[in-house]
Amino acid sequence: MIKWHQACVTTANYSLSINGEVIGYILGKRGLRGKEGFGGGGGFPGKSNIYFFRVNTSFRFAILGVLGFREGTFPVRYLRVPLLSTKLKSSNCQRIVDSIIAKTKSWTNKDLTYAGRLQLIKNALFSIQTYWSSLSVIPKEVIKEVESIRRAFLWIGTDLRKTGASLS
16 A cells, blocks of 8 residues: 555656646656755755645654654644644634734724725725635534624724724
């Protein structure tokens, strides 16, 4: 089994597909060969980690021995979003709340009109939540907190107090 996996990572072959249809194959000149790194320097054993989830311990050590990478642990961040082996929890999403609060506080002009604040919510604050939602399911508690922040910003401004005008 290990020899088969070693053959997979030491021989680089690429398929070229357009719109899901394979139109040809390319034989790579360099592959992952021991200490060389990925295709000319994309990943190096001394600088890169490999992450496992539900992998047999002996098989894990065999892969680490072949590749020479360090074993990483979860959670790891990629593009500022935590990559987890489980569902996101509220504690993992504090960054989304912090970034939305930071955005609203950066708009220090307290003379923004209701329409101006609404535009900022639509164009900036929704994009943060949309980005995170495209990567993972955001817990309900976080969505409620984000909605509360947006609502406070819309009705009150950058102060973000939770008290203010309420609608009946």
